[in-house]
Amino acid sequence: MAMTRVGIVGLGTMGRQHMDAYRQMPDVEVVAVYDHHPERAQAFAQEYGVRVAQSLDELLQQTEIVDICTPTYRHAEYALPAVEAGNSVVCGKPLGRTLEDCERIVEAVKEHRTPFMPAHVLRFFPEYRTAHQLVKSGALGAVAAVRMRRGGDFPRTKSDWYADFNKSGGVILDLIIHDFDWLLWTLGAVERVYAKALTFRNLPYLDYTLVTLKFKNGAVAHIEGTWCDPGGFKVNFEICGDSGMLEYDSTRQVALQIAARAEGGAGGGVQVPESPAVQNPYYLELRHFVDCVQRRLDPEITVEDGYNAVRLALAVIESAQTGRVITL
Amino acid sequence: MSIKVGIMSFAHLHADSYAHCLKSHPNAELVGIADHDPARAQAKAQQFETKAFDSYESLLASEAQAVIVCSENVHHARLVQMAAAAGKHILCEKPLMTRLEDGRAMLAAAQGAGVYLFTAFPCRFSPAFQQMKRMLDADAIGELLALRGTNRGSNPGGWFNDPELAGGGAMIDHTVHVADLIRLLTGLEIEEVYAETGNNMFHGAFDDTAMLTMTLQNGVFATLDSSWSRPKTFPTWGDVTLAAVGTRGIIEMDMFAQYLVHYDDRAGRIKQVFWGDNIDYLMVDEFVRVVAGAERQTLATGEDGYKAAAVALAGYESVRRGEPLRL
DSSP, rough: OOOOOEEOOOHHHHHHHHHHHHHOOOOEEEEEEEEEHHHHHHHHHHHHEEEBOOHHHHHHHHEEEEOSOOGGGGOOOHHHHHTTTOOOEHHHHHHOOOHHHHHHHHHHHHHTTTOOEEGGGGGGGGGHHHHHHHHHHHHTTTEEEEEEEEOOOOOSSSSSSOOOHHHHHHIIIIHHHHHHHHHHHHHOOOOEEEEEEESSSTTTOOEEEEEEEETSOEEEEEEEEESSEEEEEEEEEEEEEEEEEEEEEEETTTTTTEOOOOOGGOOOOOOOEEEESSSSSSHHHHHHHHHHHTTTTOOOSOOOHHHHHHHHHHHHHHHHHHHEEEOO | OEEEEEEEEEOHHHHHHHOOOHHHTTTTEEEEEEOHHHHHHHHHHHHOOOOOOOSHHHHHTSHHHHHEEOOOGHHHHHHHHHHHHHOOOOEEHHHHOOSSSHHHHHHHHHHTTOOEEOOGGGGGGHHHHHHHHHHHHHTSSEEEEEEEOOOOOOOOOGGGGOOHHSSSSSSHHHHHHHHHHHHHOOOOOOOEEEEEEEEEOOOSSSSSSSEEEEETSSEEEEEEOOOOOOTTTTSSSOOEEEEEEEEEEEEETTOOOOEEEEEEEETEEEEEEEOOOOOHHHHHHHHHHTTTOOSSSSSSEHHHHHHHHHHHHHHHHHHHHHHHHEO
């Protein structure tokens, strides 16, 4: 069996998640990893038994697929040389921190015709995928009103890049871009946006937004994004059409839950809900991309999809910042 | 001594609930019903074992001390002004008015006649809401930053789908409750409104989908979904929810989430059976007590009704202009 050679760039939480997925694929080998923090790369390489590339160039030469798992603001910095070198690229969402970054990536992909997929992993979450399929099948009739909610407490990492709006784009660009992509995928183009947010209030480790989207097909969507909820990460959605409604709430549909007392009986444990599946959405997403590369098929998420999601998120940010309605 | 109350019009389905409340109240007496539809007046009078008057004038000439107005929205102004001129205290169904000038005329009529004008906002009486307000007032989640509300329902049909009689569609029907709760919760006025509406649910000449964004005096922002988006198979009529986001946490209220789930094979559907307090009764009870001379505590005034309806009307103006509107 010819092994597909993968390199991972960016070895934080998402890099680990992806590494775990590739390790389950018998026809894939992670042959090199890279991180601009050499100590982190070494620790990662030791843990997983993979080689550290000394530079991005070295990684590009050794691999077919490059998987970019860095923070958002570094996506273009790594995606552009990878595309130009002819590697196939899967790039974390959002595609870029700025529309200019995204435009450069789109142009490069067009020019070099390399397989490219923005990692909008939500499309591979079975609850969201099933909802998309039901809407597309016409099960709900004409969609009129959609509500989506995503979030939990503020994400804190060692480098604290989420707290830097210029790096992450806050809760609108980093978090609810998942829902924006799902909505664009499912309902089509957006006509205009209006939003309020805490993003520009200078409240440390608090970000929150309430967004209204009007779609060209007449549907209205409301999206709540929160990094203000100490109650833990949760999502929900509700899609109302003229023939029915779908709802999902991660706090209500829980397949497995554990609540255990700490050893020795002191203190209560945290309840951790789970949705176990044979394969997790990260595996399904990366397996899809590997299949596309191996069989020379087009990935179902295009670089333009990644661009459009960022464009929408940036319009939402502009509305929240200026108080104006932004027509797309 | 019982307080004598009449009901002017049963066009709004809430009249039935208020009639039940009056019938079961130890200090109230439903003295009669008038309706521009005489057959409905007869039928309701029979159902509630009271007198059918042949005109609003004759009801207002009766011994009634107070009236509850439950006509089509657009007729509130006329009936409230008639009742005020007759010296009756008034509880008016929401939305108080469909035009700002009507609202001002209603407030002036009540003030000029020296009668009470209250707005039927029973959600104020919800124990869950009042507990939420106590939590916020006690600084349980720090400084308030944002609010997210819903008052989703099913399409009531009939005159509610005729903007000439209702003054609009879903947005005027369902915005006022939560707009009022937001004012009561925060003690702040709503300064700016933006709204998006749609009609993909029923494809009629009225809005069935409505999302409002409101900005309060101190920059707190809020959204409200007042769509008629509950499908026919939904297990209940709709909901009232309000979530508060503060610097130290969040509070989520789902006002009517006090129910049993009834899988009803006989009806062929799943139903929610509510077991919480009857907020209509709590509201009617205070109305009766205030008419009898007690101090107002929770009842929404005419002014409260005016301000909440003004939010919905601003929403429609925002839709026409395609931009946020300052109140």
